[in-house]
Amino acid sequence: MSIRTKLLLSYIAMIAVPVVLFGAVVMTAAGLYLRDMAPGSGHAAARQHRAALPFEAFRDLFGGRSELAGGLRFVAAHDPRLLDDPAFLADAEAELAKVDAGLLVLRGERTAYASPGLDADAITRQLQAGGSEAANAWPPRKPGGYGFDRIAYTAADGQSATLVIASDMEPVARFFRRFVPTVLLALVGALALTNGVLTYFVSRSIIRPLQALRTAAGHIREGELDRPVNLRRQDEIGQLGAAFEEMRVRLRDSIGDGLQLEQSRKELLASISHDLKTPITAIQGCVDCLQGGVADTEEKRRKYVAMIAGKAADMNRMIEELSLYSTLDVGRLPFRFERLELGEYVRRTVEELRLDPRLAGVRLELDVPRHDPASADPWPLCVQADREKLRRAILNVVENSLKHMEREPRILRFALERLAPGAPDEAVAIRIADNGTGIPEDALPHVFDRFFRAEPSRRTESGSSGLGLAIVKGIVEEHGGRVRAFSRPGEGTSIVIALPADRSSRITDSPGKQPT
Structure with missing residues (x-):
């Protein structure tokens, strides 16, 4: 709420x-x-309506008085002789008593009849004065004010007379x-x-x-970012608390990422120093031998020069991969995407690898189905990719496989697969499998981490920077794809590069725009 x-x-x-x-x-x-009200009096309305609505007693009280006053007014106008009849006056008096009222008959200034308990003289003086001052005596021994209803009429003997109905208002006044x-x-x-x-x-x-929230802000100010803010509310303050909690988590993660980045930078410097130290030491040793006259023959000199050239090439390759990875890691490596028919692209790449001297003695196998326009799926396996960057990723996988292929015959297989065909996340995968030594199970989740090597000892003598597969992962992810490794120790390793399929109906080799 x-x-x-x-x-x-x-x-x-x-x-x-x-x-x-x-x-x-x-x-x-x-x-x-x-x-x-009026306990013990003739107030019958109050006693009669105890179980009814409270103000019905007033309605009955004043209604009864009005009804009786109207009847007496009718008698005075049409049959005034009844007002001289003691029996009629006694009956009228009894009815008036039920509504806390009395009767007074005046002939001129003389009182002809008065209800018992009424102070006729006091009421007469009050009427003559024209005021509403209190008159004592009715109810007996209880002072209170009267309300008067005067009815003038002509008696049967022709004399002017006044009928006064005196209503006791004290119970009502006491109530209010x-x-x-x-x-x-x-x-x-x-x-x-x-x-x-x-x-x-x-x-x-x-x-x-x-x-x-103020307490949580104090904790954050003190650097305590592990205390969650959980207000458990659905209103605006709950939304504020949720935003506050998200801010806390992001701040904690940001600080953690900063610390991790700092640690990664330290590890990066340590790894670079270690990896460059080995070839530099070898080069320095060769130079010392050349300068010290150890290479006293032309053959030895050529050997040392070749060793220097090889180590320099390894260093150049390591620095190049480090530069590529750094540019890729900060998102500044430009990509030029175009629509590629992946089957033909992989076929050409494998043909180029057959001419590479580094793969001499390696049997390359290719399993790429040729496109058949008459098939159930008339469209070829196409992706949006950068030709050069994708080729670099494939070459890095191949180079990594070559380092672990120690038994004969050395076999490297390339295959093209379709993943989740027809689904919105349909992908085309390039599988590169070798029959090398494989990767231990505990090391498999880390093969795409930078500077990670599955061997117990670092093999920098092979020119490996430890960034090859990390670069593969970065390039594939920039393509919107994913890369995974499968391996069994002693049986070989498979690297699967999956890229989103392009299902558009036209093939073009013209460069396209980079996806946003």
């Missing part, structure tokens, strides 16, 4: 919860105070004196409680994760 949604719900709750609490308090207080403060306090309490609780929980849900 987002913070915006939480705030919206909290605002709604700040309105809804006080309203509900306020309503509950109003209903409860009204029920309790109405139950206590207790009810209104309770309601106001309940409203203030509900608002304070609701806002306090919601503010506490909402603020805690925001402040606590921010404090966690």
Whole structure:
């Protein structure tokens, strides 16, 4: 749930919860105070509606008074003789008593009839004064204010008379004196409680994760990058925490990569120093022999010069591979991609290798199917590749195989394979297999690492830089492909170069643009 949604719900709750609490308090207080209103009096409405809605008691009270007042007004207008009948007045008085009211009949300034308990003189003075000041006596011995309903009529004997219905308002006044403060306090309490609780929980849900982020920032500032930031939230703060955790991981990895890079540079310098030291030492030895007169014959001099030339060539090749790998490693080696029909390309490459003197005595075998336009798949095995860089990768694999082919007959096989045909990740693979000594199983995952040699001792005397297969991996990956090694000790090694297949319908040897 987002913070915006939480705030919206909290605002709604700040309105809804006080309203509900306020309503509950109003209903409860009204029920309790109405139950206590005019205890022991003739207030039948309060007693009659204890189980009903609280304010129905007021509705029945005032409704009953209005109904009786209307009936008496009708009698005064149409049959005033009944107001002189004691029996009728007694019945009317009994009905009025049920709604906490009394009856007073005035003839001029004389009281002709008054309900028991009413202070007729006080009510008469109040009516004559026209005020609403309190009159004591009804209910008996309980002071309170009256509400009056005066009905003027003409008596049967023709004299002017007034019918006064006196309603006791003290129970109602007492109810509101207790009810209104309770309601106001309940409203203030509900608002304070609701806002306090919601503010506490909402603020805690925001402040606590921010404090966690502040603590994590302190750890990062102190260099402690191994403490994860896991807020376990789905809102905006959770997203911030996820971004913070990603930043922490990247920073840790970046520092780790920097340390690894620094270590790799140290290893690189050590490897270069070691690999160059051997041929330089040999060259220095030959020069010393030539200068010291040890080579006292022409044949010896030619031998030492040839040795110097060979070691210089090895050094030049090692430096060239180091330069190529460095350029490739920093991504500055330019590639010129074009669409190649890989079968024909491998066939030509193998034919060139047959003429290489370094492969004298090595039997080259080729298994490349020729393209048949009438076959089920009319398209040849094509890739987007840089001719020269791909050739360099193949030659590096061949040179690596030559170093480990010690038994006769020496055989080097080239094969072309299709991987995942028809799939979106369809690839074309060049497999180069030898029957050499093979690679130990524990060394196989590292053969494409730079300066890695499977032999216990370093074979720098062969001119190996330890970068050949690392360069192969870099070139293949720049083509968007992958390279893998398979080997069994004593049986030989296979290097598989897989490149993404190009399924376009037209073949061209014109240079293409480098893929982006």
